[in-house]
Amino acid sequence: MIKSPKLARIPHRNVLSIRSNRRWQSTSAEPPPAEGHLPSVATSSFLRTTPDSALRAPGLQWADDGLSGPPNIALAERETRKMNLYQAVRDAMSIALTKDDTAVVFGEDVAFGGVFRCTMGLAEEFGRERVFNTPLTEQGIAGFGIGLASMGHTAIAEIQFADYIYPAFDQLVNEAAKHRFRSGGQFGVGGLTIRCPTMSVGHGGLYHSQSPEGFFLGAAGLKLVIPRSPVQAKGLLLASIRDPNPVIFMEPKILYRSAVEQVPIGDFEIPLGKAETLVNGSDLTLLTWGTPVYHCETAIHMLRSPPESLAKHIPQSIRSAKVELIDLRTILPWDVETIAESVERTGRLVIVHEASRTGGVGSEIAAEIQKRCFLKLHAPVKRVTAWDTPVPMQYEKFYIPDPLRIVDAIVGTLTY
Amino acid sequence: MLRTARRSFLPYRSLQRHRGLATATPIIPANTHGHLPTSQSPITPKLHFFNSVTPDGTQIPTYRVLDGVGNVLEGADFPEIDRALARRMYEQMLQLPVIDNLLYNVQRQGKISFYMTAHGEEATLIGSAAALADDDEILSQYREMAVLLWRGFGFDEIMAQCFGNHEDTCTKGKQMPIHFGSRAHHFHTISSTLATQIPQAAGVAFALTRDPLRRGKNCAAVYFGEGAASEGDFHAGMLLASTIPSPTLFIARNNGFAISTPASEQFHGDGIAARGPGYGVHTIRVDGNDVLAVYSAVKEARRLCLQEGRGVLVEAMTYRVGHHSTSDDSFAYRPRQEVEDRKRIDNPIARFRKFLDARGWWSDAEEDAYKDRVKKEIMKAFRRGETMQHHPVSEMFNDVYGGQxxxxxxxxxxxxxxxxxxxxxxxxxxxxxxxxxxxxxxxxxx
Incomplete structure (x- = not known):
């Protein structure tokens, strides 16, 4: 269920100062104007802003005492701290470095804290031997990490932007992904985790806005994870670091500062390979990951109570439709069970991603779901994606899927 | 210091004919210890390792013409330079920080999304630009706007690209600010990806050798930072430009930082210059804050490049006075005082000014008038570019493919x-x- 936006929390003067600046980018950090009704990342009901809601986030597996034993710290005794996404990522790495002597963190500019602040203070806390700058070579970083991991160490590497992961493509696709398979299980690089900022911020253009997750779909042996929030980032990153497979962990960079939650300070994981249903519904399944989670939330809200100017485009008859929103979280291997089960019930699927349509992850999901749910489908699987061009900087607002395009797809699919 | 491989002095033609083949019978030097069947490497009974990092700290020397106060060093190989050229170079050096300051502040006001200054690297950029022919092909990294300006790229064009307005012919609003490119100026369009331009330069240069009108006349000059030289593409580019000979002029701007990472964490060896001999490439290290030394070194490098038809490497030693970009605050990783000291002690513009002063080639009055004029012109271009609309929205779909x-x-x-x-x-x-x-x-x- 969509909760009403928490307008009460917004200081009055902020409301006044931006009244004329009606917002529409769900991921902008500023609160919405007084007359605006659209949730955004700042007011999203998906963000766990109280300690209790954070501790009760579904699927958390407490790892303070090892995952095997029963948890012996009562929930009420656990603490949380307010963190944004980059702080949560840092917190996860700090736990990994504390608990695992073999763990090292490295990449370009990580020693001073990283260009997105994800490694702030780690070098000071754990020493430059364990948290260090590398020369500027992505293929080197990936290869170095593979070597470390093949010796049983934990390698947490950063590629400064997902847009710059391609020099490492050979190392990741031909080496990391195939390491176990090609050595008959003798060797493996499960200790390797490659973190990289991903997706758009609105003005990055070709080389600072890409969502390259689709390129890795064919690399069996790799896992690929994209979190949507600080709690998710911490739990999924710790799970990725400890997963017995190499994991590419893509962090939506616009959320680094704008997504803020209470995050449990203890050691916990969120299992890989499991999607999370954020809103239950029965009429349409809306599937996404990363930044567009918040655009989808806005779109659902727009469907239920459209702004006046859009009212004529959204038939009264479908405004009460129940949209089920799912965050895929792990892109490879993806949770076909949860998605297929949902679409079996709703009969409609809309997939939203920031990458281009052709060869995007949506095409793989659409094909599989149409196979599994063919007789239950009331409409073709719809993909709301970027266009099949490189990311064009000045045109990004008409290029990256926004809430309006999502609501348009929902309406189109519901009325098909 | 690494000894330069002697093989690189073999005549160009004979090497080209036999490149890649091990069938040529090597000339076997009379050597009491015998020889290897496929190499002219002399046999030695001594167990000796060599390295660019030497026990006594000796490094590859740095070529300099002007000392810190603009006097010509005794015995310096001095480039031919007349009053007109010297003044033009100085004017271009002066104008760069004016543009940089304006666009940096414009970014700070949120009017453009991004900018990168070239503060501190004016001599490296202008010295090299002046030494090249205006129709040599340029493959730049991203901090080389000065080279385009040298070739007559206008302020309006700079503004059009940075604002991505409908006069932007560089990328038609598709790329971030400072991603310039102009076929007319032989300046290949910049991409944000690092070092990708380096092996491409070898290909560009090879194409020049295949063109009867440009063979022996033009080279491809490729700019990159000492950080980018860590990418595999750097090594591939150097290897290709020497093995498949092509007139590729590698210009490394060693400005001490790759974003936050100091050069000391970028490599252990003796800079970028130490790598040249490994690829059989003529190499020189030059004081990048001495515009005459850069001019002289690049001019000679270009001559060698064309004469031998093979890659040549210039490592210009400079210092990035500005932040990496508007997305960076460099005081998070380097002391403000260090930057202030470098600005004061080793200012490339001030050094060249002293040289000009000593010859009576420039004056305070001219400096004031020139700066004033540039400021007015750049402000005019800024105001014009700022208010202009972008290309039509449908432009976004153009140029993905050619043809159908x-x-x-x-x-x-x-x-x-x-x-x-x-x-x-x-x-x-x-x-x-x-x-x-x-x-x-x-x-x-x-």
Whole structure:
């Protein structure tokens, strides 16, 4: 269920100062104007802003005492701290470095804290031997990490932007992904985790806005994870670091500062390979990951109570439709069970991603779901994606899927 | 210091004929210890390792012409330079920080999304630009706007690209600010990806050798930082330009930092210059803050490059006075005082000014008048560019492919067209955004 936006929390003067600046980018950090009704990342009901809601986030597996034993710290005794996404990522790495002597963190500019602040203070806390700058070579970083991991160490590497992961493509696709398979299980690089900022911020253009997750779909042996929030980032990153497979962990960079939650300070994981249903519904399944989670939330809200100017485009008859929103979280291997089960019930699927349509992850999901749910489908699987061009900087607002395009797809699919 | 491989002095033609083949019979030197069947490497009974990092700390020397106060060093190999050229170089060096300061502040005000200054590297950029022929091909990294300006690229064109307005011919609003490119100026369009331009330069240079009109006349000059030289592409580019000989002029701007990472953490060896001999490439290290030394070194490097038809490497030693970009605050990783000291002690503009002063080639009055003029011109271009609309929205789908447009692009343009037609007037965010584009989306929505 969509909760009403928490307008009460917004200081009055902020409301006044931006009244004329009606917002529409769900991921902008500023609160919405007084007359605006659209949730955004700042007011999203998906963000766990109280300690209790954070501790009760579904699927958390407490790892303070090892995952095997029963948890012996009562929930009420656990603490949380307010963190944004980059702080949560840092917190996860700090736990990994504390608990695992073999763990090292490295990449370009990580020693001073990283260009997105994800490694702030780690070098000071754990020493430059364990948290260090590398020369500027992505293929080197990936290869170095593979070597470390093949010796049983934990390698947490950063590629400064997902847009710059391609020099490492050979190392990741031909080496990391195939390491176990090609050595008959003798060797493996499960200790390797490659973190990289991903997706758009609105003005990055070709080389600072890409969502390259689709390129890795064919690399069996790799896992690929994209979190949507600080709690998710911490739990999924710790799970990725400890997963017995190499994991590419893509962090939506616009959320680094704008997504803020209470995050449990203890050691916990969120299992890989499991999607999370954020809103239950029965009429349409809306599937996404990363930044567009918040655009989808806005779109659902727009469907239920459209702004006046859009009212004529959204038939009264479908405004009460129940949209089920799912965050895929792990892109490879993806949770076909949860998605297929949902679409079996709703009969409609809309997939939203920031990458281009052709060869995007949506095409793989659409094909599989149409196979599994063919007789239950009331409409073709719809993909709301970027266009099949490189990311064009000045045109990004008409290029990256926004809430309006999502609501348009929902309406189109519901009325098909 | 690494000894230069003697093989590189073999005549160009004979090497080219036999490149890649091990069948040529080596000339066997009379050597009491015998020889290897496929190499002229002399046999030695001594167990000796060599390295560019030496026990006594000896490094590859740095070529300099002007000392810190603009006097010519005794015995310096001095480039031919007349008053007119010297003044032109100085003017270009002066204008760069004026433009940089303006656009840096414009970014700070949120009017453009990004900018990168070249503070501190004026001598490296102008010295090299002046030493090249204006029709040599340039493959730049991203901090080389000065080279384009040297070739007559206008302020209006700079502004058009940075604002991505409808006069932007560089990328038609598709790339971030400072991603310049101009076929007319032989300046290949910049991409944000690092070092990708380096092996491409070898290919560009090879194409020049295949063109009867440009063979022996032009080279491809490729700029990159000492950080980018860590990418595999650097090594590939050097290897290709020497093995498949092509007149590729490698210009490394060693400015001490790759974002936050100091050169001391970028490599252990003796800089970028130490790598040249490994690829059989003529190499020189030059004081990058001495514009005459850069000019002289690049001019000679270019001559060698054309004469031998093979890659040549110039490592210019400079210092990045500015932050990496507007997304960076360098005082998070280097002391403010260090930057202030470098600005004061080793200012390339001030050093060259002293040289000009000693010859009576420049004056305070001229300096004031020149700066004033540049400021006015750049402000005029800024005001003009700032208010201009972007290219039409539909431009976004252009230039993905040449020739026949594939169905997916066609259909997606139609899809956006339908969306704009339906919502363009009713959805305020789109209505407002469309106003920024020439034609306000009408080519799609009507």
């Amino acid at each position: 447009e594939p169905w997916n692009i066609k259909e997606q343009r139609e899809e956006l067209k339908a969306l704009l037609k339906k919502y363009g007037k009713d959805w305020e965010p789109w209505r407002n955004e469309l106003k920024k584009f020439k034609g306000e989306g009408k080519e799609l929505s009507e």
